[in-house]
Amino acid sequence: MLVVPLEMMSTGEQGRVCNLDGSPELVVRLEEMGLREGASVRMVRSGSPCILAINDHRLSLRFDDCATVLVEVTR
Amino acid sequence: MTSAPSPTAGPITVAVIGNPNTGKSTLFTALTGIHSRIGNYPGVTVEKKIAKFQFNDREIRLVDLPGTYSLSPRSLDEMVSVEVLLGRQAEVGKIDVVVCIADASNLERNLYLTSQILDLGLPTVLVLNMWDVAVSRGVTIEAEALSKKLGIRVVPCEAHRHRQIDDVKRAILSAAGQSVISPPRVFPPEFYEEGLRLQSILKGWGDPDVPFYVAERMLLDVGGQVETSFTARFPAQLPDELNCARERLKANGFRVPSAEAKARYAWVRETLTGVLTTPAERPATRSDRLDQWLTHRTWGLLAFAFIMFAVFQSISTFASPLMSYCEMGQQAVGEFVGSWMAPGPFRSLVVDGVIAGVGGILIFLPQICFLFLFIALLEDCGYMARAAFLMDKLMTKVGLSGKSFVPLMSSFACAIPGIMATRTIENRRDRMVTILVAPLMSCSARFPVYTLMIVAFIPNIKWLSGWISLHGILFFGMTFLGAAIAIPIAWLFKKTLFRGETPPFVMELPGYKWPSPHIVLNRVYDRARAFVARAGTLIFATSILIWAASYFPADHSRQYQIEDQIDQMRATVQSELSQQAELEAAQKALPESDAAERTVLDQKLADLQPRLEPLNKLIEEKNAISEHLLETSYLGRVGKTIEPVVKPLGWDWRIGVGVLASFPAREVIVSTLGTIYSLGGDVDESHTGLHHALQNSKWQDGRPVYTIPVALSIMVFFALCAQCVSTLMVIRRETNSWKWSLFTFAYMTALAYIGALATFQIGTWITAV
Numbered sequence: 001m002l003v004v005p006l007e008m009m010s011t012g013e014q015g016r017v018c019n020l021d022g023s024p025e026l027v028v029r030l031e032e033m034g035l036r037e038g039a040s041v042r043m044v045r046s047g048s049p050c051i052l053a054i055n056d057h058r059l060s061l062r063f064d065d066c067a068t069v070l071v072e073v074t075r
Numbered sequence: 076m077t078s079a080p081s082p083t084a085g086p087i088t089v090a091v092i093g094n095p096n097t098g099k100s101t102l103f104t105a106l107t108g109i110h111s112r113i114g115n116y117p118g119v120t121v122e123k124k125i126a127k128f129q130f131n132d133r134e135i136r137l138v139d140l141p142g143t144y145s146l147s148p149r150s151l152d153e154m155v156s157v158e159v160l161l162g163r164q165a166e167v168g169k170i171d172v173v174v175c176i177a178d179a180s181n182l183e184r185n186l187y188l189t190s191q192i193l194d195l196g197l198p199t200v201l202v203l204n205m206w207d208v209a210v211s212r213g214v215t216i217e218a219e220a221l222s223k224k225l226g227i228r229v230v231p232c233e234a235h236r237h238r239q240i241d242d243v244k245r246a247i248l249s250a251a252g253q254s255v256i257s258p259p260r261v262f263p264p265e266f267y268e269e270g271l272r273l274q275s276i277l278k279g280w281g282d283p284d285v286p287f288y289v290a291e292r293m294l295l296d297v298g299g300q301v302e303t304s305f306t307a308r309f310p311a312q313l314p315d316e317l318n319c320a321r322e323r324l325k326a327n328g329f330r331v332p333s334a335e336a337k338a339r340y341a342w343v344r345e346t347l348t349g350v351l352t353t354p355a356e357r358p359a360t361r362s363d364r365l366d367q368w369l370t371h372r373t374w375g376l377l378a379f380a381f382i383m384f385a386v387f388q389s390i391s392t393f394a395s396p397l398m399s400y401c402e403m404g405q406q407a408v409g410e411f412v413g414s415w416m417a418p419g420p421f422r423s424l425v426v427d428g429v430i431a432g433v434g435g436i437l438i439f440l441p442q443i444c445f446l447f448l449f450i451a452l453l454e455d456c457g458y459m460a461r462a463a464f465l466m467d468k469l470m471t472k473v474g475l476s477g478k479s480f481v482p483l484m485s486s487f488a489c490a491i492p493g494i495m496a497t498r499t500i501e502n503r504r505d506r507m508v509t510i511l512v513a514p515l516m517s518c519s520a521r522f523p524v525y526t527l528m529i530v531a532f533i534p535n536i537k538w539l540s541g542w543i544s545l546h547g548i549l550f551f552g553m554t555f556l557g558a559a560i561a562i563p564i565a566w567l568f569k570k571t572l573f574r575g576e577t578p579p580f581v582m583e584l585p586g587y588k589w590p591s592p593h594i595v596l597n598r599v600y601d602r603a604r605a606f607v608a609r610a611g612t613l614i615f616a617t618s619i620l621i622w623a624a625s626y627f628p629a630d631h632s633r634q635y636q637i638e639d640q641i642d643q644m645r646a647t648v649q650s651e652l653s654q655q656a657e658l659e660a661a662q663k664a665l666p667e668s669d670a671a672e673r674t675v676l677d678q679k680l681a682d683l684q685p686r687l688e689p690l691n692k693l694i695e696e697k698n699a700i701s702e703h704l705l706e707t708s709y710l711g712r713v714g715k716t717i718e719p720v721v722k723p724l725g726w727d728w729r730i731g732v733g734v735l736a737s738f739p740a741r742e743v744i745v746s747t748l749g750t751i752y753s754l755g756g757d758v759d760e761s762h763t764g765l766h767h768a769l770q771n772s773k774w775q776d777g778r779p780v781y782t783i784p785v786a787l788s789i790m791v792f793f794a795l796c797a798q799c800v801s802t803l804m805v806i807r808r809e810t811n812s813w814k815w816s817l818f819t820f821a822y823m824t825a826l827a828y829i830g831a832l833a834t835f836q837i838g839t840w841i842t843a844v
Contacts, residue, residue, distance in 0.1 A: 024297065024332055025149075025298075025501070026579055028336065032145040032147075033144050033581065034187075036336055036337075036340055038340070042357075044363065044366070047372070049464060049467045049468075049580050051366070051464070051584065054184070055181055056586075057184065057584075058583065058584040059582070059584070060463075060582050061579075062467060062476070062579060063579045065576070066578075
């Protein structure tokens with residue numbers, strides 16, 4: 001299965017978060033907001049910042065070098 | 076027969092907490108109605124909102140806590156919620172019940188916060204709000220089963236439709252009968268052992284009431300607020316103890332801080348098995364379809380520009396007629412009061428000081444209400460977050476993030492809430508830069524200055540049958556001038572004073588919704604009240620000071636003598652005066668082409684003149700005396716001294732004094748000019764408005780003081796200056812140093828002077844060409 005950094009997903013792609021890495025403070029904050037290992041995500045608008053759908057909520061994100069989120073693309 | 080009150084019949088104190096955008100304020104108002112007491116917790120900027128209601132003969136006190144994703148405090152502000160919940164906040168007291176509000180269509184994430192709340196051991200009610208939305212999206216939740224699993228009451232609710240509100244009230248009441256609940260054990264047993272160990276150590280160090288939750292947070296949040304504040308108390312012992320405890324946990328496979336989220340989400344998943352069913356496919360929502368356009372890189376930015384333009388155009392269109400009513404009212408009050416008092420210092424204080432000063436500023440209330448109305452609407456419907464998203468691209472160019480956008484946008488209403496809103500920016504350097512440029516955003520206090528200048532001096536040319544006007548465009552331009560200047564300034568600060576990387580950007584985009592009239596109007600009311608209160612205190616005091624400085628030390632007896640004579644004379648020529656007014660009105664109504672009739676009217680007016688002559692002579696003499704008295708007053712002397720400094724900006728000494736006096740608050744310039752011109756006699760009896768006085772104001776050689784370049788130079792100065800004591804005080808509080816207040820004042824004043832100078836010089840050059 002294809003594993004890519006979140007930033008590389010294109011609009012409409014769906015997947016499952018398999019790893020979060022980066023500054024602990026930012027990672028904890030992302031987890032609290034629902035972006036955690038195992039969460040299924042859908043890219044609503046790619047780019048920087050991007051818009052990501054997690055269940056029914058939408059997050060706008062731009063990490064630059066502070067965190068890497070790896071996603072297993074399901075389709 | 077009356078029953079004796081049961082011992083539990085006192086008021087029940089309930090804390091309301093939940094994720095942002097779950098409809099918490101809607102539920103709060105649905106439960107309590109409109110009346111709530113709003114204040115601040117000491118030492119922080121968190122709003123304290125408490126309201127009461129009666130249910131089944133019990134009084135229930137509701138405490139609103141700020142929306143949050145978690146209960147792990149990273150700052151003093153976030154610590155407030157924890158202290159309130161633990162009953163360690165003296166002004167709130169012991170909490171009997173916690174109401175945790177969750178978005179039913181996003182239950183998984185919302186239960187993360189819920190699991191932390193359950194750790195407090197307090198009787199809890201879980202409200203599943205927006206139930207109807209969840210149902211429409213195919214989400215089903217077995218509320219009964221969830222309630223059994225969690226061991227607390229679970230209530231589905233539709234707060235925005237006022238449905239199931241009584242269910243929530245009943246649940247609160249029955250939860251209040253419960254003493255404590257046993258929290259679910261989401262962590263491995265070793266963690267609880269360490270927690271108890273730490274708790275007993277802290278007790279031994281002299282904090283006998285320290286709750287388990289505090290020890291839990293201290294272990295879990297590396298560098299969090301609990302650790303910080305306790306380390307400050309026990310700097311010698313605590314860091315070692317904590318490190319050892321965390322090392323022991325790590326040896327047992329429990330890594331702080333990453334273990335918490337894993338453990339809690341595992342618990343959430345287990346809890347929701349058999350309780351929650353979600354559709355395999357989440358269809359695109361109405362918000363998604365709107366976002367296709369509104370967050371689009373091109374269309375979204377165009378829409379943003381259009382929305383901003385429409386807002387300022389409509390403020391100038393809708394508020395102007397209301398404003399002229401207010402102005403008429405102010406003049407009527409001034410004339411009425413003036414006619415009932417004998418000439419003398421007291422009449423002068425009331426009419427020239429208070430009514431011309433404070434009244435002059437109150438007439439801008441409609442505009443300020445409209446501005447706050449639009450900002451509240453944009454915030455409540457969910458558009459603000461999209462604007463932040465769109466602006467992130469631009470903000471990263473100057474080294475900031477989209478997070479800085481919302482504080483800056485709120486600064487368009489007022490820099491004070493704007494600067495306080497910078498607390499959501501985690502990165503210190505970014506926060507500092509945002510604070511320093513926030514006062515450049517055009518706040519509502521600049522509106523009166525712009526309005527006065529634009530209405531008095533700029534012709535109102537209209538295009539497209541009145542939909543676009545020169546006034547509207549100028550308002551728009553003045554409003555965004557500060558923002559445009561802020562871009563290079565922020566970039567400069569970020570390159571010099573606060574060098575560092577561009578911070579990451581994480582923000583939730585709430586679903587679009589129709590704004591709630593209740594919440595919007597409440598916000599407008601709060602801000603309008605603050606504006607009036609400011610006019611009643613700060614501006615009132617400054618008005619009186621300005622009046623006194625421009626009234627004394629001169630001898631006004633000759634002036635009053637003439638005023639008395641004028642009053643008597645006026646009584647004798649009453650019929651002529653009213654005839655003159657009628658004729659003038661008829662002349663005004665006459666069509667341009669009717670030259671014959673015009674000559675007749677002119678003749679009739681000329682015939683009246685001989686009988687009015689003595690009165691006009693007296694008025695002229697009075698004006699000359701007033702003018703002289705003003706120039707020799709304390710204020711006049713100061714003004715003459717600073718005139719060389721302000722002359723290059725095209726200003727006369729009156730404007731210079733007005734700007735000096737408006738140091739406490741920008742809008743004071745309007746009241747100061749009102750007082751100065753009223754005392755100077757420029758505000759004559761038939762045209763009492765300040766507009767008229769400004770238009771007629773002359774240099775000694777007879778040239779008008781106010782030309783279009785002068786009006787623009789004044790507006791540019793006020794767009795860029797830092798004339799606001801409250802803002803400087805907030806900067807001091809938020810940065811913990813007067814240094815930054817002084818710095819802000821200095822750099823903005825320099826900017827304002829240079830801007831005004833350039834405007835006047837270039838403007839004069841263009842008009843000459």
